[in-house]
Amino acid sequence: MKRIVGKENVQTSNAAKISYSFDATAGFQHSPDVIISPENAEQIQAIVKVCHENKIPIVPRGSGTNLAAGTTPNEGGVVLLFNHLDKILELDEENLTITVQPGVITQEVIEYVENKDLFYPPDPSSKKISTIGGNVNENSGGLRGLKYGVTKDYVLGVKAVLSNGEILHTGGKLAKDVAGYDLTNLLVGSEGTLAIITEITLKLLPKPTYKKTILTMFDSLELAGDAVSQIISKKIIPTTLEFMDQGTVRVVEEFNKIGLPTDCEAILLIEQDGSEETVREEMKAISNICSQVGATEIHEAEDEYQAEQLRTARRDALSALARLRPTTILEDATVPRSKIAEMVREINRISDKYDVMIQTFGHAGDGNLHPTCLTDLRNEKEMERVEHALDEIFQASIDLGGTITGEHGVGEMKAPYLEWKVGKTGIDLMKNIKQAIDPHNILNPGKIFAKSTKKRVVVNNG
Amino acid sequence: MKRIVGKENVQTSNAAKISYSFDATAGFQHSPDVIISPENAEQIQAIVKVCHENKIPIVPRGSGTNLAAGTTPNEGGVVLLFNHLDKILELDEENLTITVQPGVITQEVIEYVENKDLFYPPDPSSKKISTIGGNVNENSGGLRGLKYGVTKDYVLGVKAVLSNGEILHTGGKLAKDVAGYDLTNLLVGSEGTLAIITEITLKLLPKPTYKKTILTMFDSLELAGDAVSQIISKKIIPTTLEFMDQGTVRVVEEFNKIGLPTDCEAILLIEQDGSEETVREEMKAISNICSQVGATEIHEAEDEYQAEQLRTARRDALSALARLRPTTILEDATVPRSKIAEMVREINRISDKYDVMIQTFGHAGDGNLHPTCLTDLRNEKEMERVEHALDEIFQASIDLGGTITGEHGVGEMKAPYLEWKVGKTGIDLMKNIKQAIDPHNILNPGKIFAKSTKKRVVVNNG
Known part of the structure; x- marks a missing residue:
């Protein structure tokens, strides 16, 4: 490895191994054998070939901000860093595309294009530290997902190193391309298990000229949920339609001191962008709906x-x-948006049932909630209850027509639940694809697919 | 088969075999052994199981409007029709989704939702006869692709029968879902080679309230191309930005008699939708750009x-x-939109070089052109020149950073060219996926993957 990337780009110290043994997800830790910072795709190719021959796991890692234990080296091996692949390669204003290396920070892409009156919509909450490569591998969402979609809606093509060391080019600066299977979209969100992405071409939009933001308070979760449903069924799609429950608002206010009201049950943060006239009109309609509700x-x-x-x-x-208790477990349950109020009620019921502290916020417009469990890993008894509570939350989400993860990915953390969403048929199909593309299972092994599936709890709500 | 679907749903007459031996693509014809019209997914499952056991090819076919020989039964076997699976199952106005069977006509979906002030944007030119299932299998585009994207941007989930007869459910009424690999997007555009789709959930948008349409004429292709580039780089994304060259305008006018000017070199049809004020403003800006150009x-x-x-x-x-000559071969070369003028010039050069009649129209805003070769299959010498011309058009498209097909698919027709776009690495990867999902190669065999790749011509433009 030192011959490939130079000894300054290979770390094997205990300190380094500990640093890269975990990511932003609580409770998952495994030590890598070596941490490597390649400088270009050719070096990555050489590294992958060595790993392929010797069946050594490779865990590609951006900033490690993911919340599903997606970058934990759970079978040891190489942690591959992208700190040297951090260049913006080309902004093409005629075709409205930007081509970047995976190690560029998301916020840097956003600001770079906004300076040219262009717009890259995906904005995960971690955007100030997350890398664009991480976003692509996880198919990250964000606060503007309702109107603008998620990362996959903006990836036009990638350059990637396959597990056999070959370089794959997909897509291009093309609005339309149906030449064979959609490999671009297959790689986006594949969590580093199918290929190592080394270059990304993103689609841009014109930057909206006007924006308006309101904050609305409700006395009950149901009313906030009703407001969400009614806004959408009045055929208005706001850019942002975010939800925070009372518990979340309280700690956020304590943390930020910006004068949020801490006595209401639920808050919606609503934003719209576009032309000034349309935004004004739609925000007026939205305010009216909220008042009426x-x-x-x-x-x-x-x-x-x-x-x-x-x-x-x-x-x-x-x-x-995260400041409230030693351990924070953030979930990502997502339901059809009409089921938001029902899902929040379920979460609260489950929180009471198992006597665990769960606060909920999230992207109400997308039906994407983040029930956040505040607990303590060291307290075994409590952790047992937490596990039951989370199981039941996933189950409630599935029962409402939802999914186990809306934007965080499966990783190591949710792998035991994947079958609940996609069924045995779906898992088998995904495993066949994985096997076909990475037959030695060297790319981020132990992610997405679990050794065994969690047994579904029989819930008795009566 | 008669036991599964009833004898009234099994056709084996010569007349039927001839009817289903070809689709809308000239020059490709192969007889099926039997034509079957199942009534539900369970019958499809039973048919697939029989075919899987006996290695019998199955060619799913909507209305057969595709233009890449995507539904030709080139290895015989079963042609599977969807005429009984033609129901709209559910419109969900709260979640803005519609769930349909694959045999519904595209135009029916469009009109059905527009009656509820909702909007399903993909509108392939064949929408009055094409089925939504065909659109999904081919990832069809249309005239509104520039602003609204293509079919894949609207498919939220499918129910499909796999080659082993198992039923797969993907996605759902979910704005966000990252539970494992994106199987929905893998199936969309897979041309019936990976699964048989039996139910589709589509995303809808609010119907735009206002629309404006202009027609602009130019004395040269370059000027029309310049206008396209300048509109986009002024950060305006029209709904529609369509191009027709002089030859196309002339026959269209003769066919329709609506008063199109037949003496200009190129026409752009431009539409914008949205709020009245924004549309008026942007269309004024577009008119100004066109005048200045x-x-x-x-x-x-x-x-x-x-x-x-x-x-x-x-x-x-x-x-x-199609009325001009006995045989019409419609191509689908797509380039980055900044290369439109250059590509049209290349097409004209190639048309002259090989002395074949090629007229071009298409989706200029998407860089998606349809050079249309008017010829006669019975004239062997001419057909040889046509083949060379088409080869060189594909090559020009690739050389300009484009693709061999923007919206029509690969089918049997473009299979020999696929490697030009995706490389050997890409083809091998796609073949591995196909092999993993349909190991007996019973689903639409002979499509996407050719027995051998066309040799690239060495072009000397000097």
């Missing part, structure tokens, strides 16, 4: 500074909650 | 009737051109 207060952000404060408050929800 | 005329459709006439004229381009 029974919002207790509706605040409009006076300027971009205030709006950004509100967004930041929402983005900081996880960090704020 | 040097448009000789700009006509605004006075009402929806006139606008629909213009759209219909463009949609009828293929039918109109």
Whole structure:
């Protein structure tokens, strides 16, 4: 390895091994054997060939911000870093594309294109530290998903190293391309298990000219859920439709001190962008809907500074909650958006049933909730109850027509639950694909597919 | 088979075999052994199991409107029809989804949702006869692709029968879902080679409230190409940005008699939708750009009737051109949109070089062109020149960073060219996926993958 990348790019110290033994997910830790920082695709190719021949696992890792234990080296081997592949390669203003290396920070891409009046919509809460390569591997979402979709909707093509060391090019600067199977989309969200992405071409949009932000308060979760449903069925698709429950609002306010009301049951943060006239009109309609549904207060952000404060408050929800207890387990249950209120009620019922602390926030417009369990890994008894509670949350989500993960990925953490969503037929199909593309199972092994599936609990709500 | 679907749903007459021996693609014909019309997914499952055991090919076929010989039974076997699976199952206005069977006509879906002020954007030119299942299998595009994307952008989930007879459910009414590999997107555009889709859930949008249509004329292809580039780089994304060259305009006018000017070199049909104010503003900006670039005329459709006439004229381009010569071969070369003018020039050069008649129209905004070769299959010498010309068009497209097919698919017709776009690495990967999912190769065999790749011509333009 040192011959391939130079000894300065190979780490084997205990300190380094510990640093890369875990990611942002609580409770998952495995030591890698070596941490390597290649400088280009050719070096990655050489590394992969060595690993392929010797059946050594490779775990590609951006900033390790993922929340599903997607970058834990659970079978040891190589952690592959992208800190040297951090260049923006080309902005093409005629074709509205940007080509980047995977190690570029998401926020850097967003700001770079906004300076040219262009727009890269996916904005995961971790965007200030996450890498674009990590986003692509996880198919990250964000706060603007309702109107603009998720990462996969913006990936036009990639360059990637396959497990046999061959280099694959998919897609291009093309609005349309149906030449064979959609390998681009297969790689996006494959969590580093099918190939190592070394270059990404992203689609851009024109930057919206106007934006408006409001914050609405409700006395019950049901009312907030009703407001979400009614906004959408009135044929308005806001950019952002975010939800925080009372517990979350309280800690966020304590953390940020921006004057959020801590006595309401639920808050919706709503944003719309577009042309000024349309935005004004739609935000007026949205305010009316919220009032009619029974919002207790509706605040409009006076300027971009205030709006950004509100967004930041929402983005900081996880960090704020994390201060309450030693261990934070963030979930990602996602349901059809019409089921949001019902799902929040289920989460609260489950939280009571198992006597565990769960606060919920998330992307209400997408039906994508983040029930967050605040607990303590060291307390075995409590952790047992937490596990039961999370199982039941996943189950509730599936029963409502939802999924076990909306934007965080399966990783090591949710692998035992995957079959609940995709069935044995789905898992077998995915395993066959994995086997066909990475026959030695060297690319991020132990992710997505678990050794065994969790048994579904028989729930008796009566 | 008669036991499974009843004898009234099994055809083996010579007349039937001939009817289903070809599709809308000239020059490809193979007889099936039997034509079967199942009534539900369970019958399809039973048919597939029989075929799997006996290694009998199955060719799923909607209306057979595809233009890449995607539904030709080139290894005989079963042609599977969806005429009984033609129901709209559910419109969900809260989640903005519609669930349909694959045999529903595309136009029926479009009209059904528009009656509820909702919007299903993909609108292939064949929408009045094509089925939604065909669209999904081919990942069809259309005239609104520039702003709204293609079929895959609207498929949220499918129910499908795998080659082993198992039933797979993917996705759901979910805005976000990252539970494992994106099987939905893998099946969309897989041309019936990976599974038989029996149910589809589609995403809908609110119907735009206002629409405006203009027609602009240019004295040269370059100027039309410049106008396209400038509109996009001014950060305006029209719904529709369609191109027709002079030859196409002439036959379309002869066919439709709606008063298109037949003396200009190129026409752009431009549409925008959205809120009235924004549409008016952007269409004014577009008109200004076209004038500055040097448009000789700009006509605004006075009402929806006139606008629909213009759209219909463009949609009828293929039918109109088809009247000129006995055989019509429609191509689907797609380039980055900044290369449109260059690509049209290349097509004209190639047309002259081989002395074959090629007229070009297409989706300029997507870089998706349809060079259409008017010829006569019975004239062997001419057909040889046509083949060389088409080879060189594909090559030009690839050399400009484009692809061999933007929206029609690979089918049997373009299989020998696929490697030019995706490389040997790409083809091998796709073949591995096919082998993993359909090991007996019973699902639409002979499509996408050719026995051998066309040799690339060495072009000397000097």
